[in-house]
Amino acid sequence: MDLANVLIQLLNSVQYGLLLFMLAAGLTLIFGIMGVVNLAHGAFYMLGAYLAWSLSSLSGSFTVAILGGVALSVVFGLALEWLLFRHFYQRDHLDQVLLTFGLIYIFEEMRSILWGDDVHGVKIPDLLSASIPLTDNLSYPVYRLFMSGVCIALAAGLYFLISKTRLGMKIRAGAFNRDMTEALGVNIKLIHTIVFALGVALASVAGMIASPVSSVYPNMGSQVLIMCFVVVVIGGIGSVRGALISALLVGLVDTFGKVLVPQVAGMLVYMLMAAVLLWKPEGLFKQ
Amino acid sequence: MRASHSHLEVLPRGLQVALALGLVALIAFPFVGSDFYAQMVARMMILAIFAMSLDLLQGVTGLVSLGHAAYFGLAGYALAYFTPAGEAVSLWWTLPAAVAASGLAALIIGFFVVRTSGIYFIMVTMAFAQMVFYLFFDNKALGGSDGVYVNFKPDAGIFDLENKRVFYYFTLAMLVAVYAFLRRVLWSPFGRVLAGIRVNEHRMRAMGYGTFRYKLAAFTLAGALAGLAGYLWGVQSGYVNPELMGFHMSAHAIMMVILGGMGNFAGAIVGAFAFETLLSWFKDLPTVGNFQLGKHWQLWMGLFIVAVVLFAPRGLLGLVERVARRKEREHE
Numbered sequence: 328m329d330l331a332n333v334l335i336q337l338l339n340s341v342q343y344g345l346l347l348f349m350l351a352a353g354l355t356l357i358f359g360i361m362g363v364v365n366l367a368h369g370a371f372y373m374l375g376a377y378l379a380w381s382l383s384s385l386s387g388s389f390t391v392a393i394l395g396g397v398a399l400s401v402v403f404g405l406a407l408e409w410l411l412f413r414h415f416y417q418r419d420h421l422d423q424v425l426l427t428f429g430l431i432y433i434f435e436e437m438r439s440i441l442w443g444d445d446v447h448g449v450k451i452p453d454l455l456s457a458s459i460p461l462t463d464n465l466s467y468p469v470y471r472l473f474m475s476g477v478c479i480a481l482a483a484g485l486y487f488l489i490s491k492t493r494l495g496m497k498i499r500a501g502a503f504n505r506d507m508t509e510a511l512g513v514n515i516k517l518i519h520t521i522v523f524a525l526g527v528a529l530a531s532v533a534g535m536i537a538s539p540v541s542s543v544y545p546n547m548g549s550q551v552l553i554m555c556f557v558v559v560v561i562g563g564i565g566s567v568r569g570a571l572i573s574a575l576l577v578g579l580v581d582t583f584g585k586v587l588v589p590q591v592a593g594m595l596v597y598m599l600m601a602a603v604l605l606w607k608p609e610g611l612f613k614q
Numbered sequence: 615m616r617a618s619h620s621h622l623e624v625l626p627r628g629l630q631v632a633l634a635l636g637l638v639a640l641i642a643f644p645f646v647g648s649d650f651y652a653q654m655v656a657r658m659m660i661l662a663i664f665a666m667s668l669d670l671l672q673g674v675t676g677l678v679s680l681g682h683a684a685y686f687g688l689a690g691y692a693l694a695y696f697t698p699a700g701e702a703v704s705l706w707w708t709l710p711a712a713v714a715a716s717g718l719a720a721l722i723i724g725f726f727v728v729r730t731s732g733i734y735f736i737m738v739t740m741a742f743a744q745m746v747f748y749l750f751f752d753n754k755a756l757g758g759s760d761g762v763y764v765n766f767k768p769d770a771g772i773f774d775l776e777n778k779r780v781f782y783y784f785t786l787a788m789l790v791a792v793y794a795f796l797r798r799v800l801w802s803p804f805g806r807v808l809a810g811i812r813v814n815e816h817r818m819r820a821m822g823y824g825t826f827r828y829k830l831a832a833f834t835l836a837g838a839l840a841g842l843a844g845y846l847w848g849v850q851s852g853y854v855n856p857e858l859m860g861f862h863m864s865a866h867a868i869m870m871v872i873l874g875g876m877g878n879f880a881g882a883i884v885g886a887f888a889f890e891t892l893l894s895w896f897k898d899l900p901t902v903g904n905f906q907l908g909k910h911w912q913l914w915m916g917l918f919i920v921a922v923v924l925f926a927p928r929g930l931l932g933l934v935e936r937v938a939r940r941k942e943r944e945h946e
Contacts, residue, residue, distance in 0.1 A: 364736060436912040593752045
């Protein structure tokens, strides 16, 4: 592999890793703060992609699709939290597994009823459809850089929200000791609702910006969910920083594995996970 | 974690009678029901063995594995690879070999996953099962996404598994044997340690039990028994594909165990029968107007699962238990 090729694969790894981070951050936040294991998290990614496809073909504008998609998925997250998830914060993990497994079925079938079972493509907006030439015959698409940019901006925003704002302080306090925080007059129920909707929005944005590259298809959620689990397991549950580092690591191993050793590429990430578990059974950055 | 699930280890007299009647019904069924339904019941019995093997982990030891289907599927694949293209192969070595293959895989994967607990255990078991799934799904040499045919049913010598009725009774015998074996394990010193781990692992460790070894042994045994079920599945359907090892299959097993009630193996059997009956019932729903209710069975299944978690978290046997307890109180 020459240098330009290495650079392209490196950029691809970072882009894939950042996308995984957007999903894993929501998963690990919802678990770390509310203690809920959410198997249906991949469905929010799928929801984002289908919303992007629907809204962009209706309005003709990618910007409108993204903004409308975020608004709709936040409303969806709020409703779901209010209707179902808030009754499960104090319950057994097994109950949560079952609830969210049931939801996977419901979401998949609703998707089939509303949007059908065909594979769809989303057009890359004209503004972002160019490529940057690296060598005479290799170039890198601007859209993939845009994806990484959005993910970095959102990751920075998430970091700022959690570690620098008053709301973030309450979120951290609530994760540390729910009862004490509530006794101090913080509306913990409201905080949980906000965090849940935030997690749904992150996953949905990931689905939206990924849709022009990965296309929109049934079961796209469950594939990505399993990668998210691997990221969360490697990074250490509840740790957003761990999720970022492990997502980048997984992106790197997966992307270069597919180029260098395609025969075993599918398993490399799991081997990485097994190695980390042998070394640190609780993940790299367990909180 | 709140212990909200039923652990009805000692079966009430009424339930024992019901199980005995169920066994009589299963013995009589091929003479009463049609061939089609007898095959369906045989499939339910196979899934009941699978669900019982998971219950050893989930109900007895308190380890919720979301990747149990991997061991189910592996034994089915083992049978498919053992069977030559043109002739039958002996049951007497392929069955133990397939079960051993699943047990070995469970031992190796268990070595990694058993160190973790709670939610971590759920995620890691699922991730490893996906690794096995993709190993077979992605490799043309292993059958790929299309799977592999088992062209001939194994040759048992003294009885003929090609005969559907013989296969039915062979499966029933396996079901009874696995149930008896697991009940025996439950009340053995080993089973008591596993139950102790479920209640409080720290205390068991403080008492001097090497809980890692006990959990690994339970994981291996559960994997091997899941392999037995997978082998029978391969024999019955004559075909194995990666879906057998997939996430949905693992989640179905969890659902069966919960639906019936955990920790006593009878619940797993009841759950497997109830779940499969429900599934075929949903798939047979009629068309109303332009809307095919049966085609969207996943929606009804999903709504049903959510309703169970919301309203009957202790499963069907949990409901029975609640009624039994109420009666006891009335007697006092």
